[in-house]
Amino acid sequence: xxxxxxxxxxxxxxxxxxxxxxxxxxxxxxxxxxxxxxxxxxxxxxxxxxxxxxxxxxxxxxxxxxxxxxxxxxxxxxxxxxxxxxxxxxxxxxxxxxxxxxxxxxxxxxxxxxxxxxxxxxxxxxxxxxxxxxxxxxxxxxxxxxxxxxxxxxxxxxxxxxxxxxxxxxxxxxxxxxxxxxxxxxxxxxxxxxxxxxxxxxxxxxxxxxxxxxxxxxxxxxxxxxxxxxxxxxxxxxxxxxxxxxxxxxxxxxxxxxxxxxxxxxxxxxxxxxxxxxxxxxxxxxxxxxxxxxxxxxxxxxxxxxxxxxxxxxxxxxxxxxxxxxxxxxxxxxxxxxxxxxxxxxxx
Amino acid sequence: xxxxxxxxxxxxxxxxxxxxxxxxxxxxxxxxxxxxxxxxxxxxxxxxxxxxxxxxxxxxxxxxxxxxxxxxxxxxxxxxxxxxxxxxxxxxxxxxxxxxxxxxxxxxxxxxxxxxxxxxxxxxxxxxxxxxxxxxxxxxxxxxxxxxxxxxxxxxxxxxxxxxxxxxxxxxxxxxxxxxxxxxxxxxxxxxxxxxxxxxxxxxxxxxxxxxxxxxxxxxxxxxxxxxxxxxxxxxxxxxxxxxxxxxxxxxxxxxxxxxxxxxxxxxxxxxxxxxxxxxxxxxxxxxxxxxxxxxxxxxxxxxxxxxxxxxxxxxxxxxxxxxxxxxxxxxxxxxxxxxxxxxxxxx
Numbered sequence: 001x002x003x004x005x006x007x008x009x010x011x012x013x014x015x016x017x018x019x020x021x022x023x024x025x026x027x028x029x030x031x032x033x034x035x036x037x038x039x040x041x042x043x044x045x046x047x048x049x050x051x052x053x054x055x056x057x058x059x060x061x062x063x064x065x066x067x068x069x070x071x072x073x074x075x076x077x078x079x080x081x082x083x084x085x086x087x088x089x090x091x092x093x094x095x096x097x098x099x100x101x102x103x104x105x106x107x108x109x110x111x112x113x114x115x116x117x118x119x120x121x122x123x124x125x126x127x128x129x130x131x132x133x134x135x136x137x138x139x140x141x142x143x144x145x146x147x148x149x150x151x152x153x154x155x156x157x158x159x160x161x162x163x164x165x166x167x168x169x170x171x172x173x174x175x176x177x178x179x180x181x182x183x184x185x186x187x188x189x190x191x192x193x194x195x196x197x198x199x200x201x202x203x204x205x206x207x208x209x210x211x212x213x214x215x216x217x218x219x220x221x222x223x224x225x226x227x228x229x230x231x232x233x234x235x236x237x238x239x240x241x242x243x244x245x246x247x248x249x250x251x252x253x254x255x256x257x258x259x260x261x262x263x264x265x266x267x268x269x270x271x272x273x274x275x276x277x278x279x280x281x282x283x284x285x286x287x288x289x290x291x292x293x294x295x296x297x298x299x300x301x302x303x304x305x306x307x308x309x310x311x312x313x314x315x316x317x318x319x320x321x322x323x324x325x326x327x328x329x330x331x332x333x334x335x336x337x338x339x340x341x342x343x344x345x346x347x348x
Numbered sequence: 349x350x351x352x353x354x355x356x357x358x359x360x361x362x363x364x365x366x367x368x369x370x371x372x373x374x375x376x377x378x379x380x381x382x383x384x385x386x387x388x389x390x391x392x393x394x395x396x397x398x399x400x401x402x403x404x405x406x407x408x409x410x411x412x413x414x415x416x417x418x419x420x421x422x423x424x425x426x427x428x429x430x431x432x433x434x435x436x437x438x439x440x441x442x443x444x445x446x447x448x449x450x451x452x453x454x455x456x457x458x459x460x461x462x463x464x465x466x467x468x469x470x471x472x473x474x475x476x477x478x479x480x481x482x483x484x485x486x487x488x489x490x491x492x493x494x495x496x497x498x499x500x501x502x503x504x505x506x507x508x509x510x511x512x513x514x515x516x517x518x519x520x521x522x523x524x525x526x527x528x529x530x531x532x533x534x535x536x537x538x539x540x541x542x543x544x545x546x547x548x549x550x551x552x553x554x555x556x557x558x559x560x561x562x563x564x565x566x567x568x569x570x571x572x573x574x575x576x577x578x579x580x581x582x583x584x585x586x587x588x589x590x591x592x593x594x595x596x597x598x599x600x601x602x603x604x605x606x607x608x609x610x611x612x613x614x615x616x617x618x619x620x621x622x623x624x625x626x627x628x629x630x631x632x633x634x635x636x637x638x639x640x641x642x643x644x645x646x647x648x649x650x651x652x653x654x655x656x657x658x659x660x661x662x663x664x665x666x667x668x669x670x671x672x673x674x675x676x677x678x679x680x681x682x683x684x685x686x687x688x689x690x691x692x693x694x695x696x
Contacts, residue, residue, distance in 0.1 A: 237623040256627045270618045275585040278635035279604045285633045287626035 016041050019112030020083045020326045022067055025076070028264045029334045030067050035083060035327035043116050050094035052105055052115045058086035058137040059320075059329040059342040061258055070265075082110040083326070088126065088136045089115075104129065106136040111326050113346055124297065128305050138171055138341035139308055139315035140301050142290055146257065147175035148300040149293040150233065152183075154255040154286050159184030161230035162249075164221075165206075166240050167260060169196040171315070171341035174204045175304075176233045178313050181205050185231070188224045190240055192336060199339070203314055218243050228252075236261040238271070245277045254285040263334070316340025322347070364389050367460030368431045368674045370415055373424070376612045377682045378415050383431060383675035391464050398442035400453055400463045406434035406485040407668075407677040407690040409606055418613075430458040431674070436474065436484045437463075452477065454484040459674050461694055472645065476653050486519055486689035487656060487663040488649050490638055494605065495523035496648040497641040498581065500531075502603040502634050507532030509578035510597075512569075513554075514588050515608060517544040519663070519689035522552045523652075524581045526661050529553050533579070536572045538588055540684060547687070551662055566591050576600075584609040586619065593625045602633040611682070664688025670695070 016039050023036040045051055066084050067077050077084050087109040091099050098119060099105070107122035109115035126136045138144065150172075157163050163180040167173040168189025177187045177200070189200035189209035200209035208224045210217060221243055228249035234241050238261030241254075248254070262269055278285060293300070307313035318340045320329060326344050333342060364387050371384040393399055414432050415425050425432050435457040439447050446467060447453070455470035457463035474484045486492065498520075505511050511528040515521040516537025525535045525548070537548035537557040548557035556572045558565060569591055576597035582589050586609030589602075596602070610617055626633060641648070655661035666688045668677060674692050681690060 234623070237621060241623065256623050259623050259627060262621070262624070265624055268620050271621045272616050273585060273610070273619045274622060274633070275582070275589065275604050275607050275635075276610070276613055278633060279607060279637070280635065282635045282637040282640055284635075285622070285626060287623075287628065287630045287632075289627070289630040292630055 014042060014114065017113035018323055019110065020323060021080050022077045022083055023079070025069055025079060026067060027266070028068075029064055029331055031331045032328040034067070037323060037327070042114050045093060045095045045116060047095050049116050049118050050091050050096040050099045052087075052089045052107070052109055052117055053092045053348055054087040054089040054109055054113060054115060054346055055348070056088040056134045056137055057111050057323075057326060057344040057346065058088075058141070059326075059333060059344060060086070060142070061260060061330075061333055063330050064334070082112050084108060085111050086123075086137055086142065087111075087115070088133050088141075090133075099125075104133055104136075106141060111323070111344075113323065113348070124301075128301070131305065131308065134317060134319075134343050134345070135308065135315070137343055138317060139175055139313060140304055143171040143341055144175050144304045144313075145293065145297055145300040146288070146290045147172045147179060148304060149290065149296070150255045150257050150288040151176050151179050151231070153293070154288050155180075155231040155233065155253050157183055157185045157231050160186070162186045162188060162225055162227055163231040163233065164188045164190065164225060164229045164244055164247075165233045165235075166190045166212075166244075167235040167258070168200050168206060168209060169204065169316075169339060170235065172257065173233065173235055174200075174315065174340075175313065177204050177206050178307075180231070181207075182307065182312055188221070188229075190221065190236075190244075196339065199316075203316075205314075212240050212243075222247060231255070233257065238262055238269075242272050245272070245274060248277060248281050248283050250281050250283075252281055252283040254283065256285060256287045260334070318342045320344045362390060362462065365461035366671055367458065368671060369428050370425045370431055371427070373417055373427060374415060375614070376416075377412055377679055379679045380676040382415070385671060385675070390462050393441060393443045393464060395443050397464050397466050398439050398444040398447045400435075400437045400455070400457055400465055401440045401696055402435040402437040402457055402461060402463060402694055403696070404436040404482045404485055405459050405671075405674060405692040405694065406436075406489070407674075407681060407692060408434070408490070409608060409678075409681055411678050412682070430460050432456060433459050434471075434485055434490065435459075435463070436481050436489075438481075452481055452484075454489060459671070459692075461671065461696070472649075476649070479653065479656065482665060482667075482691050482693070483656070483663070485691055486665060487523055487661060488652055491519040491689055492523050492652045492661075493641065493645055493648040494636070494638045495520045495527060496652060497638065497644070498603045498605050498636040499524050499527050499579070501641070502636050503528075503579040503581065503601050505531055505533045505579045508534070510534045510536060510573055510575055511579040511581065512536045512538065512573060512577045512592055512595075513581045513583075514538045514592075515583040515606070516548050516554060516557060517552065517664075517687060518583065520605065521581065521583055522548075522663065522688075523661065525552055525554050526655075528579070529555075530655065530660055536569075536577075538569065538584075538592075544687065547664075551664075553662075560588050560591075570595060579603070581605065583607075586610055586617075590620050593620070593622060596625060596629050596631050598629050598631075600629055600631040602631065604633060604635045608682070666690045668692045 104126040189206040235258040237259040452474040537554040583606040585607040
């Protein structure tokens with residue numbers, strides 16, 4: 001598709017675009033075959049609407065939940081509906097007083113090339129125009145905001161404490177570890193494979209990183225956390241959490257942000273009971289939903305952006321090119337074959 | 349033993365007394381055979397000491413942990429040492445400026461008839477002299493203080509919310525339920541057996557009570573909590589908690605105060621994973637140790653005592669007579685054969 005600026009009132013505007021729709025409802029992790037790419041007309045703009053050209057589509061673990069039938073955070077994406085996702089793009093035509101051509105926006109516009117919006121599905125205008133627009137889906141987007149509030153509001157780390165991070169090299173985990181270090185904590189990363197272990201310490205500045213795929217994982221983690229664990233950023237549940245829990249200190253804070261290691265909740269998996277750990281240590285285990293901090297989004301971005309500019313907060317992006325890469329992109333996340341924030345870049 | 353006032357300087361003072369010592373270390377719940385009653389001399393008072401006649405000895409579930417070898421809240425009771433326990437009694441002789449003959453005291457003086465104290469093991473002077481002294485071990489003691497802070501500080505109930513209480517007819521649970529009702533909550537009790545179900549609603553004022561021994565327990569609980577559970581006072585862990593967790597509301601608070609349903613933690617028991625419940629509901633599960641609120645003890649008693657006097661906060665005591673009833677008393681708690689706060693009364 002040529003890189004022209006479409007205009008709803010011009011003959012140069014694209015009249016059709018492509019989008020990724022949910023073809024069938026998966027049980028568990030959505031695979032490529034659960035999606036279909038379709039071509040459809042772009043609706044004409046009405047008063048109060050504007051057209052966004054999506055330059056970047058987000059791929060997030062949570063999207064698995066958005067297509068499952070089970071009651072969850074929000075209604076499931078309907079069959080034949082555009083796959084819900086965050087996107088970053090540019091306003092290319094507007095009949096809305098609040099949005100002008102050229103405005104960079106981040107919102108929930110879905111896996112499609114263009115989107116007509118009335119503003120209700122826009123999260124923010126992207127004002128950090130000195131930084132790449134894609135960051136608004138990653139370290140300056142939900143990932144960074146999640147890391148910031150999950151750590152500071154629920155983890156409540158104090159300088160000198162030990163913070164353990166699962167999915168330590170991931171888009172959220174790597175930010176959690178680096179923010180914890182900025183706040184004066186000792187940081188221990190848990191990740192899979194020698195490459196990611198190296199990246200954790202060399203790139204993301206963890207004091208130590210431990211490989212959960214290693215046979216000696218439990219011993220290595222206990223050694224790395226000889227003084228106990230004060231904050232555990234839990235993005236995995238499962239065996240990794242089971243190894244961390246016995247190491248927690250008095251009044252530890254466990255922030256549950258994800259359950260990446262659990263492929264399926266039907267049947268509901270079992271594990272070692274947590275009650276006694278929590279009781280004996282007067283510890284806290286708490287689920288974090290970033291939506292609860294939606295009203296404080298700009299506060300977090302205002303903290304994160306200067307850290308990114310100064311190089312104290314590093315990030316990795318994994319760019320997939322073209323809408324064709326979307327259908328398999330969530331499954332790929334759960335295969336663990338990515339490193340960094342996974343983003344689909346659309347050429348227009 | 350005659351009911352005289354002993355005096356360290358007088359020939360009328362008892363020179364010996366009886367005490368319950370730990371004979372061997374149990375794995376799991378201590379049974380009668382793990383204790384032995386011995387007669388021993390009462391040490392002569394030194395300057396800065398006073399002699400307490402223990403009138404009531406406490407029997408608490410937590411005492412199980414005090415005799416186990418595993419690292420726990422405090423060092424285990426040594427073999428041949430006096431069994432650690434709360435007691436309520438009266439100062440009968442004093443060479444301590446802060447304590448006078450006749451002072452009623454509650455402290456950690458152990459399962460013995462008399463105790464020499466320097467004040468460090470005294471928790472408080474009992475000032476509610478219009479109420480039975482035994483209450484300082486129950487509804488005005490650790491039980492009531494636990495109920496008050498566990499509910500108000502960690503449960504954070506709001507008027508109109510639904511509070512579910514396990515061990516609902518127990519010494520702590522019954523107070524949790526009644527305090528929640530005083531604070532305007534809807535209260536659902538979980539207890540075992542038709543008698544206790546009846547006592548929960550008729551005596552302790554629960555809106556509904558459910559029998560966990562009933563085959564239809566899960567269905568009954570779901571029905572009783574049709575609007576979901578906002579606060580869960582968890583004193584059992586195990587199957588009861590597994591039944592409550594799927595019913596929690598958004599931002600529910602689960603206060604873990606005990607694990608009464610778990611007979612043994614070696615091997616560590618498994619159960620349905622809690623992470624997803626906590627995550628999807630942005631809920632909190634937190635261990636409560638009353639020691640963390642030690643400095644606010646009087647604040648709680650000052651709230652509780654007027655409720656007791658006015659009849660809004662009812663309690664049950666189960667009085668066992670004589671030191672001979674002590675060795676089997678903890679095991680009895682775990683057999684579930686008691687109702688109300690279990691106390692041993694000593695005749696002097």
